[in-house]
Structure formats: C-alpha cells, structure tokens
Amino acid sequence: MKLKEIAFNNLKRRKSKMVFLILSIMIGVATIITILNTTEQAQMDIETKLDEFGANIMIVPKSNTLSMSYGGISIPGAQYDVREISESELKNIWTINDNQNLSIVSAKLLGAVDIESESAMMIGANLATEIRLKKWWQFQEGSEIEMVRSEEPSPIDPTRMMTVTAIKDFKPTDIILGSRVAAKFNKNPGSTVNLKYNNTKGNYYVRGVLEETGSQDDSVIFMDLATAQGMLNKDAKITLVEVAALCAGCPVEEMARQINAALPNGQATPIKQVVASKMQTIGQLKNFGLLLGAIILVIGSFIVFTTMMGSVNERTREIGIFRAIGFRRSHIMKIIFLEAAVVCLVAGLSGFILGTLASFGLSGWISESRFTLMVNPLYAGASMVFAVILGILASIYPAKKAADIDPTEALRHI
Amino acid sequence: MIKFDSVCKYYVSGSETVKAVDNISFCLEEGGYLAISGPSGSGKSTVLSMLGVLNRPTRGKVFIDDIDVYNLVSEQRADFRSDYIGFVFQAFQMIPYLTALENVMLPLAITEAKNKEQTERALEMLEKVGLSHKADKLPNQLSGGEIQRVAIARALINQPPVLLADEPTGNLDSKNADSVMQLLKELNQSGQTVIIVTHEKNIAANARAHIELFDGKIVESRKGVLK
Incomplete structure (x- = not known):
C-alpha cells in the first residue's frame, strides 16, 4: 500500500461528494472548452463570411501622382506616367x-x-x-x-x-x-x-x-x-x-x-477597413471567452477549496490516526493533493469531452453552417493540466490545515 | 528503556491552569509490561500520549532508548513514532474504507517496503492475532474484538520496540476483552514492551508493573517501575 492507494480508496468511499466535485469542475472546464471551441470556430466562420464579403x-x-496643396487646400493631384x-x-x-x-x-x-x-x-x-x-x-x-x-x-x-x-x-x-x-x-x-x-x-x-x-x-x-x-x-x-x-x-x-x-x-x-473590423470582431470574441473563463475558474476554485476543506474537517480523526502511526505532515499533504489531482484530472478530461461535444451541438445555433467536431489535443492536454493545477492550488490551504492537525487533539476525539 | 523525568503537562483553561500531569518520574525497562491506571481525569491518557511522542510536556523530559524524543523536530518525531511506537486506541480506530489487511499495512505505506512485502508482513501479523481469514473484510464487517486484534496487528507491523494501548478493552465484552489481554500478555512474553492505560483493576493487577495516577500524580507504583 502506498499513499496514492489511500487517496484512491478515500475517493471511492466518498463517491457522491467526489462526483459532485468532478461535476463542478467538469462543468467549468466544459464551459471554457465550449467557449474556446465556439469562439475559434465562430472566428473562422466570421472570417469566411468576411472573406465572402469581397475583395x-x-x-x-x-x-x-503629384500631390499639391497650398494653405491647407488640396488641389487634385496631377497624374503622369x-x-x-x-x-x-x-x-x-x-x-x-x-x-x-x-x-x-x-x-x-x-x-x-x-x-x-x-x-x-x-x-x-x-x-x-x-x-x-x-x-x-x-x-x-x-x-x-x-x-x-x-x-x-x-x-x-x-x-x-x-x-x-x-x-x-x-x-x-x-x-x-x-x-x-x-x-x-x-x-x-x-x-x-x-x-x-x-x-x-x-x-x-x-x-x-x-x-x-x-x-x-x-x-x-x-x-x-x-x-x-x-x-x-x-x-x-x-x-x-x-x-x-x-x-x-x-x-x-x-x-x-x-x-x-x-x-x-x-x-x-x-482595404484596411475590412481587416480592422475583422480583427476587432475576433478580439471581442476572444476577450468575451477569456472573461467568462476567468469567472468560471474562480467559481471552480472556490468549489474545490470548500469541498476539500469539508473533507479535511470530516477526516480529523483519520488524519489523527495517520499522524499517530508515524505519517509526516508532508505525507498528509501528499494524500490531500493526490485526491484533488485525481478528481481534477478526471474532471478536466470529462470537461474537455463534454465541452467538445457541447460546442459541436451548439454550433447550429451560432452559425448557419454546422461546425465540424473539433478535437483539439492541445485543449485536451491543457484541460487536464490546468484542472490539476487549479485543484492543487485550491487544495493548498486545506492540505496545510490537514497537516497541521494536532494528533493529540485528534486523538482526544477517539 | 523508557524514562519519564520530572514530566509536567499543564493546560490553560480560561484563567485556570489545569495540571493534567504534575511532576511525574518513572522508568521502564525494555520488555516491560506497564499498566497505568486511575480514574477519569487522572492524567493517564495524557501520560500515554506523551509516551507516544504526540504531546509535548510543559516541563521535564521523556527518553525512549536514551533519545530525548521532544528534542526532535516535528518530522523526526513522526519518523520516531513510525519506527518506535505502536498505538492501539480505545475506540479501535480503523480507517473505514480500508480492509483489515490494508489497515494493518497502513504504517508501511510511508516506508520503502514493496506491496508484496507489505502484504506478506500484514498477513503474517493477522495470522499472529488469529484473523488471517478475515483479511479482506472491512472494519464494519468485523466484531469489536476482531477490530481490536486488527488494531494490535497494525500497531505491531513495523515491529516497534514499544506498544501503547489506551483502554484496549474499554469497548469490548468480557470474552473479547480477555482474548485481547491474553494476546498482549503473549506479546510481552515474547519480548515486546507493552504499556496499557486502563481503569480496570484486574487488568492493572495482571501487568508486571503498575502505576496509579490521581490528579496527575503517581499515587502508587509497584512491580518493576523504577524511579
């Protein structure tokens, strides 16, 4: 048995909570992926439409052309050659x-x-x-x-x-x-x-x-x-x-x-006007996506934080036992981080899949032309890595709190 | 050898200072069997937690194998607990989502031991306490006596020099209590240092050494307890 098995077993025991946690992160990641995919495809769609707009x-x-002006008054240029x-x-x-x-x-x-x-x-x-x-x-x-x-x-x-x-x-x-x-x-x-x-x-x-x-x-x-x-x-x-x-x-x-x-x-x-309007549209879409993504990330982090805090509070006795039988503070933190990482990894992957499917499903509402099912490996990797980093960052305080549990106090409950 | 040298433990409760342990000194030779008894609030569990390197004394020193254990930093104390101390708790604290085998293996999770070795050692310990046939049961599928045996197996898996037991029969019926006490006695007879906290006079009487506490002070000590 290793620490990771303790973490996995605990996750299995708290299925409903973990499912809730996965869902909350998954929805956040899925929303971001949906926005990114939709924004990206909408950009392409708009660009295509703008290209269709003409030259x-x-x-x-x-x-x-000889440019002539005098006293601020332009005189039509004389063309030669x-x-x-x-x-x-x-x-x-x-x-x-x-x-x-x-x-x-x-x-x-x-x-x-x-x-x-x-x-x-x-x-x-x-x-x-x-x-x-x-x-x-x-x-x-x-x-x-x-x-x-x-x-x-x-x-x-x-x-x-x-x-x-x-x-x-x-x-x-x-x-x-x-x-x-x-x-x-x-x-x-x-x-x-x-x-x-x-x-x-x-x-x-x-x-x-x-x-x-x-x-x-x-x-x-x-x-x-x-x-x-x-x-x-x-x-x-x-x-x-x-x-x-x-x-x-x-x-x-x-x-x-x-x-x-x-x-x-x-x-x-x-013809700069077309290019400028195109770039402005793209910029606005990206900014909207980023802003919404940031809001969802803040909410996701808060959910991870509160869930992990709740989990630590519920497990005071258990952590007391771990400490009493020789677990270091770092071991306790590692267990908490492992749990958060596993949950967020699953949430990141499932959020990516859901987001990809959702962006495909929603494409009909956004554009007359249905988007293709776009599976972006970069987004897949980024979803998982980002979700894990998010989970670990949000778990730092709960993990520290768990590690700081006084075994004597914890054993007093026993 | 375990040595308590003028150990005090005070708690501050509001404006009042509670002397949970008040200037206690005693020694116990390696392989000894000590029972600490006394009424509720006499300080016996506090003494046990200080022996378990969990509770820093307000004053005085605790030596185990000539190591001043509270002179160690936090992570060193954790390592010391892992290497030197086996705990058996009153409420037979098992990790509920781990099987009996996994609970026994738990102290090995932070060691270098491979899974196969861990399993072999845990099965061996369960065999020793007569529960190898219930290795895959979860704690809620075991009786109180069985859980306490699993707890003893877990406490011993790292082969710690000292086994501490806090009211190990407190939640057991007399039959299971006798069985657990018999097991502890056998362990001691095989050379294991055992220290138990109990409020039951017959258990205290059966130990090879005994100290009785009252209001944080030793009021009686006998048989093998060195001052």
Missing part, C-alpha cells in the same frame, strides 16, 4: 510568399460604352470569378446563370490540377446588366443590347440581370474580359484587379507589399 486588396496600374497592367503579369500574383491565402483574383477592364446613344460604365471581367467574388449578387428571374466546375492544370504549375468555375454555356457576346441600367433601358434576361465604343459596335445577349445591390454595380454592364479588351482596343490590358485573401488574421498589408514587388506596374492597396 480586401485592390490593385490598380501604378502612376506617379500612368502605366498599365498586362494580363500576362497577373500570374505573378500567385507567386507571392503568402499565396496560400489568396482566394480570388479578379482582373477587370473598365471603360465607357454607348448603349442606345447613352453612355454607361462597362466592366470586362471573368464573370464566373466576379460572381464568386461577389457572393451577395442575386439574379433576377429569368437569368440563365448556372455555375459549373471543372478541373484544369494550374497556370503556375501545370503538373497540379486546379478547380475552375465557369458560367455554363457562356458566350463571348453574353453580358450581365446591373439592375439600374437594365431598368433604364428596359432590358430583361434574354434581351439583346446594342453596345458601341468608337466605331466598334455589336449586339450582346443579356444572360442575366442583377437584383439591386445598392452599389455602383447596379449601373454597370458586365461582359467577358476578352470581349471587353477587343471592344476597347486594349488587348491583354487590365485596369484593376480585385483580390480576395482568405485571412485568419493574415497579413493583408504584407500581402499587398508582396504583390507590389511581384507586379512592377501595379499598385496594391489593402
């Missing part, structure tokens, strides 16, 4: 160090075209990519927009396959109209539109009309990039590139810097 890096052709981005340069974007965070790269050519003798903004782009970038786009009834996916060799590394999204049966003369421009010229899905740029003109088929977005997209005519380049006589040229980076707090500014290095003719600018 967070904008690339425009590089130009030198305006360069253009060549379409062939775009693949350089995928060579940056943080390319694993790149989600969507949407190149665009902007221009003004005449539609029924009036000017309208036209954007040439890969429309399938544009639809992926602007997840909030909805199409009016009758639109023929069906997305298809296929596997194609990567343009960067032809040995690797990549998933390519396209609009089914999309033709170069197909266009998408913003809601306002469609309404203004009374066009519907299936209509034909005559577009003119200088001496180039042609009829285009309206594949789809956007529902109102509340943005400038409502006034834009979207067409295939190559068609637009041909129409505007800007072969393989682009006006701007919108980049969506999948960010788990990823370095958007650093990515913009890397893109600038990779694109000598481009000027990449991070």
Whole structure:
C-alpha cells in the first residue's frame, strides 16, 4: 500500500461528494472548452463570411501622382506616367510568399460604352470569378446563370490540377446588366443590347440581370474580359484587379507589399477597413471567452477549496490516526493533493469531452453552417493540466490545515 | 528503556491552569509490561500520549532508548513514532474504507517496503492475532474484538520496540476483552514492551508493573517501575 492507494480508496468511499466535485469542475472546464471551441470556430466562420464579403486588396496600374496643396487646400493631384497592367503579369500574383491565402483574383477592364446613344460604365471581367467574388449578387428571374466546375492544370504549375468555375454555356457576346441600367433601358434576361465604343459596335445577349445591390454595380454592364479588351482596343490590358485573401488574421498589408514587388506596374492597396473590423470582431470574441473563463475558474476554485476543506474537517480523526502511526505532515499533504489531482484530472478530461461535444451541438445555433467536431489535443492536454493545477492550488490551504492537525487533539476525539 | 523525568503537562483553561500531569518520574525497562491506571481525569491518557511522542510536556523530559524524543523536530518525531511506537486506541480506530489487511499495512505505506512485502508482513501479523481469514473484510464487517486484534496487528507491523494501548478493552465484552489481554500478555512474553492505560483493576493487577495516577500524580507504583 502506498499513499496514492489511500487517496484512491478515500475517493471511492466518498463517491457522491467526489462526483459532485468532478461535476463542478467538469462543468467549468466544459464551459471554457465550449467557449474556446465556439469562439475559434465562430472566428473562422466570421472570417469566411468576411472573406465572402469581397475583395480586401485592390490593385490598380501604378502612376506617379503629384500631390499639391497650398494653405491647407488640396488641389487634385496631377497624374503622369500612368502605366498599365498586362494580363500576362497577373500570374505573378500567385507567386507571392503568402499565396496560400489568396482566394480570388479578379482582373477587370473598365471603360465607357454607348448603349442606345447613352453612355454607361462597362466592366470586362471573368464573370464566373466576379460572381464568386461577389457572393451577395442575386439574379433576377429569368437569368440563365448556372455555375459549373471543372478541373484544369494550374497556370503556375501545370503538373497540379486546379478547380475552375465557369458560367455554363457562356458566350463571348453574353453580358450581365446591373439592375439600374437594365431598368433604364428596359432590358430583361434574354434581351439583346446594342453596345458601341468608337466605331466598334455589336449586339450582346443579356444572360442575366442583377437584383439591386445598392452599389455602383447596379449601373454597370458586365461582359467577358476578352470581349471587353477587343471592344476597347486594349488587348491583354487590365485596369484593376480585385483580390480576395482568405485571412485568419493574415497579413493583408504584407500581402499587398508582396504583390507590389511581384507586379512592377501595379499598385496594391489593402482595404484596411475590412481587416480592422475583422480583427476587432475576433478580439471581442476572444476577450468575451477569456472573461467568462476567468469567472468560471474562480467559481471552480472556490468549489474545490470548500469541498476539500469539508473533507479535511470530516477526516480529523483519520488524519489523527495517520499522524499517530508515524505519517509526516508532508505525507498528509501528499494524500490531500493526490485526491484533488485525481478528481481534477478526471474532471478536466470529462470537461474537455463534454465541452467538445457541447460546442459541436451548439454550433447550429451560432452559425448557419454546422461546425465540424473539433478535437483539439492541445485543449485536451491543457484541460487536464490546468484542472490539476487549479485543484492543487485550491487544495493548498486545506492540505496545510490537514497537516497541521494536532494528533493529540485528534486523538482526544477517539 | 523508557524514562519519564520530572514530566509536567499543564493546560490553560480560561484563567485556570489545569495540571493534567504534575511532576511525574518513572522508568521502564525494555520488555516491560506497564499498566497505568486511575480514574477519569487522572492524567493517564495524557501520560500515554506523551509516551507516544504526540504531546509535548510543559516541563521535564521523556527518553525512549536514551533519545530525548521532544528534542526532535516535528518530522523526526513522526519518523520516531513510525519506527518506535505502536498505538492501539480505545475506540479501535480503523480507517473505514480500508480492509483489515490494508489497515494493518497502513504504517508501511510511508516506508520503502514493496506491496508484496507489505502484504506478506500484514498477513503474517493477522495470522499472529488469529484473523488471517478475515483479511479482506472491512472494519464494519468485523466484531469489536476482531477490530481490536486488527488494531494490535497494525500497531505491531513495523515491529516497534514499544506498544501503547489506551483502554484496549474499554469497548469490548468480557470474552473479547480477555482474548485481547491474553494476546498482549503473549506479546510481552515474547519480548515486546507493552504499556496499557486502563481503569480496570484486574487488568492493572495482571501487568508486571503498575502505576496509579490521581490528579496527575503517581499515587502508587509497584512491580518493576523504577524511579
């Protein structure tokens, strides 16, 4: 028989109390694990949603702007040496160090075209990519927009396959109209539109009309990039590139810097507002989790403390016997610590399991997309270690009190 | 040899000082069998607890094997109790969640002895007190006499030079009491130093040495008690 067996046997004897103690710690640990898991997954969910919100890096052709101000009044800058981005340069974007965070790269050519003798903004782009970038786009009834996916060799590394999204049966003369421009010229899905740029003109088929977005997209005519380049006589040229980076707090500014290095003719600018709001949301969620965790830990410690104190008080006679037959003070403390450690170890493990399952079960309430069952070994280890440390810290005073029991006083009860 | 040298134990109760033990001196040779008797409150249990290195005297010295036991620090006194003293309590204090065998093994839990050795020694002790067949019983499954025998086995497992028994028959019927006293007598005859506290005159009479206390003082001593 060793001290640990004495501790185990005592725990077995006080089953209901130990179960209560385990439950109280377990619920605390489970709550923390639930919060951590839920926070973590909610962060990922929010980040995904924020990423879906659109581009967070904008690339425009590089130009030198002369900033002029006098007496505090700014005079619009004079642009000179305006360069253009060549379409062939775009693949350089995928060579940056943080390319694993790149989600969507949407190149665009902007221009003004005449539609029924009036000017309208036209954007040439890969429309399938544009639809992926602007997840909030909805199409009016009758639109023929069906997305298809296929596997194609990567343009960067032809040995690797990549998933390519396209609009089914999309033709170069197909266009998408913003809601306002469609309404203004009374066009519907299936209509034909005559577009003119200088001496180039042609009829285009309206594949789809956007529902109102509340943005400038409502006034834009979207067409295939190559068609637009041909129409505007800007072969393989682009006006701007919108980049969506999948960010788990990823370095958007650093990515913009890397893109600038990779694109000598481009000027990449991070859209800080999106990043800032994302980081703020993450920070708030983490702070909430930490605060709640701290409160629960304080309550858990108090429960361990009171239960162990009660246990020591109940066992005065028993401790008196131990001391009378030669147990040192340190032996008594070791027994108390062992009991607390075993209980908290079990509580930590069961709390981790419960918390993991609870976060999975609650995920449906928190997000539309159900989270995956996330078993984090780090959390498992931390739950047990933390619970044991908590148990031992909360048992220091009860253990000291037990060790300080005067055997003579204890034996007086005998 | 056990030596009590001018030992006093005073307790302060409010403004009053109670002299539980008042200037007691005696010696007991190794292998002796001493009974300490006296009425309730005479100080006999206090003397026993001081002999058991549990209760520091207010004044005077206690020597066991020429060691001034209260000159030892707390953890040394604990080790001394483990090595030198075996206790048998009046209310046959067993640890309720341990079996008879485990209760007997208890003093070995803080030694280097391996589990197998502990079990063998505990079974041997239970055999000695005639209870090896009840090794796996919990205390609440044993009679009072059996529990007291287990307590004696536990007190002896470390082979301590001194066995202290505080009213070992106090809660037993006469048959079980006789059996326990017979066991203590046999142990003493095999060389074990035994000191018992009792208020029963016949038990005191059967001991080889006897001191009687009253109001914390020795009022009578006889047979083998050295001053």
